Amino acid sequence: MAESRTYDIVIIGSGAGGGTVAQALAPMVAQGLKILVLERGPRLDDHEFTGREAEMAPALYADEGGFLTADGTMTLAMGRVYGGSTVVYTGTSLVAPERVIRSWCVPGLEHADLERRCEQFMAANHVHYLPRVLLNENNKRFFTGAHRCGYKPEQFPVNLRGCKGSSLCNLGCPNGAKMGTHRVQLPDAERQGVEVVTRAEVLRLEERAVQLRVSARPEGGKGRPSEWAPGDYHVSARLVVSCGGSIGTSALLLRSPVTAGIPGLGEGFTCHPALILVGEHDHPITNDVGHPKSYFVDRAVADGFVLETCMYFPFVTAKNLTSFGPEHSALMQAFPRLQMILVLACDKAVKENRITVDKSGKPVVHYTFTPAVRRSLVAATRASARIFFAAGAKRVHSPLSEPTLIERGDAYRMDDLIREDYFLPGRVSIAAAHLMGGCAMGTGARAVTDARGRVRGVPWLRVADASLFPDSLEINPYLTIMALADRVAEGIRQDWGSIS
Amino acid sequence: MSGLVLPQIRATFRAVAATVVPETAALDADGWARLEAEVERALRSRPERMVRQLVLFARVLEVASLFTDRTRFSRLVPAARHRVLKSLELSRLVLLRRGVWGLRTLVLLGYYTQAEVQSRIGYRAHVDGWSARRTSGEHAATPTDN
Incomplete structure (x- = not known):
């Protein structure tokens, strides 16, 4: 009762x-x-x-x-x-x-x-801008790399008071x-x-x-x-x-x-489907200290995506790296040398993507990656890889290539290596938080x-x-x-x- | 789903784990117990239907290699296990790709949430942020945003 x-x-x-x-x-x-x-x-x-x-x-x-x-x-x-x-x-x-x-x-x-x-x-x-002294290298390298690639990185205003830079x-x-x-x-x-x-x-x-x-x-x-x-x-x-x-x-x-x-x-x-990409540097960079998300590149109008700095925790990072095995482990062991970018696709409302409920009333979310979203994620992955290399990374992990690691020496053929036919839902870890x-x-x-x-x-x-x-x-x-x-x-x- | 899940598929799960994270091959009994306890905890909060699908996928994976390699998946050598999982991961069938993704994600959850593993890979995030790095002598300044 x-x-x-x-x-x-x-x-x-x-x-x-x-x-x-x-x-x-x-x-x-x-x-x-x-x-x-x-x-x-x-x-x-x-x-x-x-x-x-x-x-x-x-x-x-x-x-x-x-x-x-x-x-x-x-x-x-x-x-x-x-x-x-x-x-x-x-x-x-x-x-x-x-x-x-x-x-x-x-x-x-x-x-x-x-x-x-x-x-x-x-x-x-x-809400305010964090002073530059509080920004870590993960963020600064994104800024540098994006500039070198001709993008216009902007700083995020954030709603913090007394941020100690835990990165958590x-x-x-x-x-x-x-x-x-x-x-x-x-x-x-x-x-x-x-x-x-x-x-x-x-x-x-x-x-x-x-x-x-x-x-x-x-x-x-x-x-x-x-x-x-x-x-x-x-x-x-x-x-x-x-x-x-x-x-x-x-x-x-x-x-x-x-x-x-x-x-x-x-x-x-709609949900801004997202990929997490990483670049590996020769030397450790500050990535797991400091606010994780300080800069972004807005390509929503031109290319249908937004790039943001980010830094996640070991399990979330491991989950979002595509594939498994020795290469995956080697990348995880390089954690202190990793730079990270979050790629967000600007999806559009389409009739296939909707919320229903099952017999018990629990939500069921139906979502299909439209051709436009796929293209945006491919373009964003290529852009991110360029930014990583421009920021000094020696290799980049791309979920949309096979093998997933792209060495600096292969950077010139980025468009051949990062391809839409490697966009395999169910294999690539795709996440969304803007529901x-x-x-x-x-x-x-x-x-x-x-x-x-x-x-x-x-x-x-x-x-x-x-x-x-x-x-x-x-x-x-x-x-x-x-x-x-x-x-x-x-x-x-x-x-x-x-x-x- | 009531009761523990992993005992139903333990051999397959450990073989997948050793393929996904080769370092798990060196785990002792306590290490496996910690990894599997975390996986069981996570599975308890997941929809029953999803857990049943995962168990079914693990069982199919275990016997599918009988047709290709004449050996159960858990008895394959590491290179063969890697090849089998890779082919499923790149399969045209989303169900198979999802199955590999689900099992690998559980392995990664069980392994990379352990504090000693996080420490071993060099992850050093600390609630005190920049101040903690100052204590270790890496950063002279202890900036705080006010």
Whole structure:
């Protein structure tokens, strides 16, 4: 028997969307409203962020970061913790390009409005450029190599305060330096009286209500016990705001009978499919100390890809190097000499790529690599290889060649060695962390919400996360999610008289 | 899937491990126990259907070489195992490529998440970042972003 509780507003998810909505609506608590945030993951104390790969991945990510697409050829990373994915990204903070927002063609959504809101969050989240003295050689060599190749490397603004350069951003900053919603928006909302319940999985939506299950803290696991006793709950609310991310929100609406029939639900999934490439230098370089992601090269318009500096941990690195055996081992043993680049393809929403649910209501993500994405990844791999060699690497590991190692002496025939016919899904490790779409905003027949996240035909339900994106964003989405969520919250405040 | 998975496919799994990461051939009993414990832990959180597919793939892999090499996969010499896995990895069938990828990823998880292995390959990330390098005398400055 589920225990019944009543709130005015229930927010599902605590990441960039949920954390923002919680903070923006928090002043309504002083007016007598009860607001609840439900987060499926745990709430970790500062000392629990150890930076150890085997401990942190299970504690912070859904499926330990290895959620597989339906055909098993790509892994999707989703934060599942108090603060959502804002706990596990590197803090890069970019404003959406004007041309992208214009191409979305969402009536009522203006780039200037998003930009203004992004700037407010950049100030609140202490977004700035790290001083050059804090950049490591992995980043500096990318800058040098990219320049020598004729590209225009740009520095990422990042939302850090007191970064010590642990390089462990993707395992949750062990020094609390990353200003995600777990550091800024959620604590502020809680101070104002918003309740947050962790380890709370929303099973389905009902008419002005959510059905959820609170889990016990697993023995030996990280994080505090839930704020509520383990068990099933039925929470009534005048308004529900779904901020569970592209996959979480889409799957929730698809498995809930009150919303499952909405046209367009689950469609338009995009994710910036990514490859990790490495170059090996003669001498050790600083790579596992310092912020890992300081520079990028934006070739989205010209070539459909973006290159970013990165540095991952031994298992993630090993997994993302293609193939196996002595060559693979030799590269891993060269870890201190490795330079690393993350390649992101700017994919487009196509009908084949969508989110559905299985019989038990679990999300299933269908994703096909379009010819354009394949071409982008090949072009990006060639560009990265040139940058590695221009930065002094003696060999480069390319997942799109066979053998996978390309020696400096063969650099002149890069285009022959790195080829699309070696793009073999299932062999090449492809991962994505920018999960977008599924509840697209707009006014067309397949639009799930309007420009303020109001779900079509469901007046008590709003969406405020990356599922709103009608198409790919081509940059890290967190700041745009916050700006959109802020607009959704603003709409809720404006509509509250009619909602209540 | 209830119970342990690896005992069902142990010989195949260890043969794959020694092919994927040749250094595992030198593991002692404790080393194998640590590697396999990490793999079992990860498998417990994976969908049952996926685990069943992986076990099935390992069983097919074990006997498939009877047709080509007249020997089970786990009894092949290292070079032959490498050849078999490589051919499957480059197969036209995505199911076979996925199977190799899945097994290799588990091996890599079990091996490269071990602290002593990370240390051996020179991975030295530390929660204190630049300050930890200062302590070791490599960097005079101890910059912190404020």
